[in-house]
Amino acid sequence: MAWTPVVKRSVSGDVFEQIADEVLSGELGVGAALPSERQLAEALGVSRPAVREALQRLAAAGLVSVRQGEATTVLDYRRSAGLEVLPRLLLRGNSIDPAVARSILQARAHNGPKIAELAAARVRSNLTQPTDSDLDTTDTAKASDVTADTGPDAGAKAASGSRLGAELAALHESVDSLVAESDPLRQQLIALEFWDHVLDLADSIAFRLMYSMLRAAYEPALAALAPxxxxxxxxxxxxxxxxxxxxxxxxxxxxxxxxxxLEPATTALIHALNGA
Structure with a gap:
């Protein structure tokens, strides 16, 4: 017997989705006042607690301002929202918003080199002064013995047996996987894994969170971007x-x-978007 997963829908989630779409599409303009909780509940056929929960989520996302005793008003999400709205902005139905896609590509081209630089700088730091966070205590002496090595594999040798060493190994394994793969869609997924490992090596929480949101926006468009x-x-x-x-x-x-x-594909994509 084939089982079909049961999807449990959230009423407040549906209310959130509907209002968020109206705000991000511009149907509800900046400064517009939403109907009262009671009016929204009646119009949407849901309970007031469901509406209240949805409005709280919208406020937390930076899409509306909720004030006790006052009307809930629409905010300018460009100034108040976070990167979590990017996936919603990129895909409008089945279409990609060219302006949003262009800004994501520009951020990618700008951030990628800096993340790679930070990753290499952390490896270099490990070559001269291994840290407890990068090295297991049993491997500190082993790493210290090779810090004078400046060859192309110096980082891997110095980090042998360490957390950093595992991250470098994962980086090279993703390259090997890319070499063995010929499907363009699968190659994109492996490339995303590669950058995941670069981010691990860069050890920057700010870039990690930014990347997570950019990836969430990018992944739904993988098939369209494959060519x-x-x-x-x-x-x-x-x-x-x-x-x-x-x-x-x-x-x-x-x-x-x-x-x-990164630059060749970025240039080609932006050129294609400009012609869209």
Missing amino acids: IMSAEVGNAGAYRDLAAAITAGEPDQAAESARAL
């Missing part, structure tokens, strides 16, 4: 060069390798 992204994600040599620069602890080279990897 243009195939040149980038199929360029395993560029990923290998970037991984090598990070492993060697060379921040400037890592940034340059990331730039060389």
